[in-house]
Amino acid sequence: MAVILSNTLVSAGIFKMTVAFTGAVKPGQFFMLRAWDKDPLLSRPISVHNYESGQLTFLYQVVGKGTEILARLQADDEVTIQGPYGNGFPEITGDLCVVGGGIGTAPLYYLARHYREQNPTGKCRIYLGFRDSAYGVDAFEALADEMILDVGGIITNKLVVLASETVVTCGPEIMMETVAKTVPADNTVYVSLEAHMACGIGACLGCSCETRSGNKKVCKDGPVFVREEVFNV
Amino acid sequence: MSKCLETKFNEILFKNPVIPASGTFGFGREYEAFYDLAKLGGLCSKGLTLEPKSGNTGMRLWETPAGLMNSIGLENPGIDAFIENEWPHLKEIDTVTIVNVGGKDEESYLTAIKKLNAIDAQLIELNISCPNVKAGGMAYGIKAETAGEITRKVVELSRHPIMVKLSPNGEAVADIARACEDAGAQGISLINTLQGMAIDYKKKALVFDNLYAGLSGPAVKPIALRMTHQVCQAVAIPVMAMGGISDWKDALEFIMAGATCVQIGTINFNNPMAPIEIIAGLETYCINEGLANIGQVRGIV
Numbered sequence: 250m251a252v253i254l255s256n257t258l259v260s261a262g263i264f265k266m267t268v269a270f271t272g273a274v275k276p277g278q279f280f281m282l283r284a285w286d287k288d289p290l291l292s293r294p295i296s297v298h299n300y301e302s303g304q305l306t307f308l309y310q311v312v313g314k315g316t317e318i319l320a321r322l323q324a325d326d327e328v329t330i331q332g333p334y335g336n337g338f339p340e341i342t343g344d345l346c347v348v349g350g351g352i353g354t355a356p357l358y359y360l361a362r363h364y365r366e367q368n369p370t371g372k373c374r375i376y377l378g379f380r381d382s383a384y385g386v387d388a389f390e391a392l393a394d395e396m397i398l399d400v401g402g403i404i405t406n407k408l409v410v411l412a413s414e415t416v417v418t419c420g421p422e423i424m425m426e427t428v429a430k431t432v433p434a435d436n437t438v439y440v441s442l443e444a445h446m447a448c449g450i451g452a453c454l455g456c457s458c459e460t461r462s463g464n465k466k467v468c469k470d471g472p473v474f475v476r477e478e479v480f481n482v
Numbered sequence: 483m484s485k486c487l488e489t490k491f492n493e494i495l496f497k498n499p500v501i502p503a504s505g506t507f508g509f510g511r512e513y514e515a516f517y518d519l520a521k522l523g524g525l526c527s528k529g530l531t532l533e534p535k536s537g538n539t540g541m542r543l544w545e546t547p548a549g550l551m552n553s554i555g556l557e558n559p560g561i562d563a564f565i566e567n568e569w570p571h572l573k574e575i576d577t578v579t580i581v582n583v584g585g586k587d588e589e590s591y592l593t594a595i596k597k598l599n600a601i602d603a604q605l606i607e608l609n610i611s612c613p614n615v616k617a618g619g620m621a622y623g624i625k626a627e628t629a630g631e632i633t634r635k636v637v638e639l640s641r642h643p644i645m646v647k648l649s650p651n652g653e654a655v656a657d658i659a660r661a662c663e664d665a666g667a668q669g670i671s672l673i674n675t676l677q678g679m680a681i682d683y684k685k686k687a688l689v690f691d692n693l694y695a696g697l698s699g700p701a702v703k704p705i706a707l708r709m710t711h712q713v714c715q716a717v718a719i720p721v722m723a724m725g726g727i728s729d730w731k732d733a734l735e736f737i738m739a740g741a742t743c744v745q746i747g748t749i750n751f752n753n754p755m756a757p758i759e760i761i762a763g764l765e766t767y768c769i770n771e772g773l774a775n776i777g778q779v780r781g782i783v
Contacts, residue, residue, distance in 0.1 A: 287699075287728065287752075288547050288548045290545050290548055290549060290699050290700070290748070291543075291545060291752060292752060331754070445541065445543045447543055447550065447748075447751040448751040448754075449751075450754065451508065452506065452507055452508040452751075453543075453751055454528075454537060454542070454557045457537055457542070459536075463536070464557060
């Protein structure tokens with residue numbers, strides 16, 4: 250059980266929940282959240298948006314029964330959180346190019362913030378794309394050497410990757426696939442996948458995905474993969 | 483730990499009657515981060531087939547009110563890889579290890595069973611009831627005659643005791659259980675998932691590539707309890723019951739319906755500690771009720 254410090258509407262259908270938490274959490278990891286008994290049955294895998302001084306933040310979109318319940322919670326309510334789960338992003342050195350789409354931007358903030366702390370002289374460029382309205386942009390902007398924003402278009406049309414950059418992407422699968430297929434082969438590209446999950450720990454095989462080295466579990470082997478593993482590039 | 487939960491399933495001594503169910507527990511490793519697996523009465527392996535299987539394509543999970551539909555499709559590493567990579571780890575755990583095995587035809591069942599003769603498992607759970615793949619054996623499990631035939635052949639070949647896992651999707655389950663008992667099965671487990679269907683009206687499409695899928699979770703408990711009761715009335719061999727058990731009270735109801743042991747399935751996904759909490763709850767119940775052993779309430783209804 251974690252105590253909710255705040256849970257606020259950020260944009261239409263997008264909420265930001267901060268809870269008290271202690272323990273190590275890597276960028277790109279996720280927690281299983283629940284605040285209900287048996288309906289819906291499963292917990293909801295939600296990525297870590299930020300983690301700083303005992304405050305763990307989730308940025309989530311309301312898409313169904315579970316996230317609707319989460320959105321109704323208020324400060325001082327309790328939520329069950331299990332985790333952190335998943336591999337998370339590797340430590341990135343050199344320059345960073347972030348490509349986020351919609352609610353897929355959620356885990357990228359903690360990644361970019363962590364990168365900034367670890368690489369004070371590294372360059373960080375951030376591409377963010379949104380379908381209807383943008384959110385969280387100011388926070389990203391504070392971390393970025395260059396910020397490219399697109400609302401209503403296709404963010405990958407604007408994408409130009411530099412040779413020095415490692416690319417990290419999270420968002421709609423079609424967006425990640427485009428990034429995976431268009432970024433030059435010499436750049437390393439990490440993609441963070443989303444999947445329906447039951448257990449979150451690798452036991453149920455509900456989130457298996459095909460990779461070039463056989464089936465892998467998005468929850469445990471991922472959610473972060475190098476692009477070659479999960480996309481035909 | 484008191485002995486109030488010690489349970490004999492034929493000659494096999496379980497320290498308690500609580501066993502995580504096949505397909506919800508991998509090969510145990512994922513849950514070792516949560517508790518010592520030796521606290522369990524036993525554990526049941528992910529369903530194995532002779533050859534490795536990559537499972538079904540497309541959506542594999544879909545929630546229903548208090549239920550979960552799955553279409554995993556028996557993704558598993560195959561018997562050989564299990565024996566090489568998982569069994570050495572599993573056999574060191576101080577608990578009863580049950581190996582679940584399915585097949586697509588008689589030959590694949592028998593070859594798998596023969597290979598398993600090389601290891602010292604305490605019990606084989608013969609899966610003739612997976613609804614999600616042709617190789618899951620449900621074709622055998624929905625008719626008493628074919629269930630009995632495959633059971634007889636497996637029992638003859640195996641050096642391990644055979645517990646047959648029954649489908650809720652076929653003929654009268656008590657008839658199937660009796661046929662398995664007559665064929666030499668040493669135990670029955672039930673129920674496997676109920677075959678169901680999901681349609682995504684927004685996409686005007688089937689949810690599952692494999693058309694139908696298996697429903698489990700609290701939603702199926704009343705059906706599982708009824709079938710457990712029917713089977714326990716019909717056979718003399720012990721029954722390991724499952725279907726929507728989510729706390730110790732549910733577990734107790736199945737024992738009162740006649741089950742010797744209970745398996746804990748879908749609830750592991752919500753609450754990885756569920757089996758341990760169920761064990762503790764049953765123990766407290768025995769103490770509060772002044773029971774020397776949980777068996778005193780078995781089959782009392």
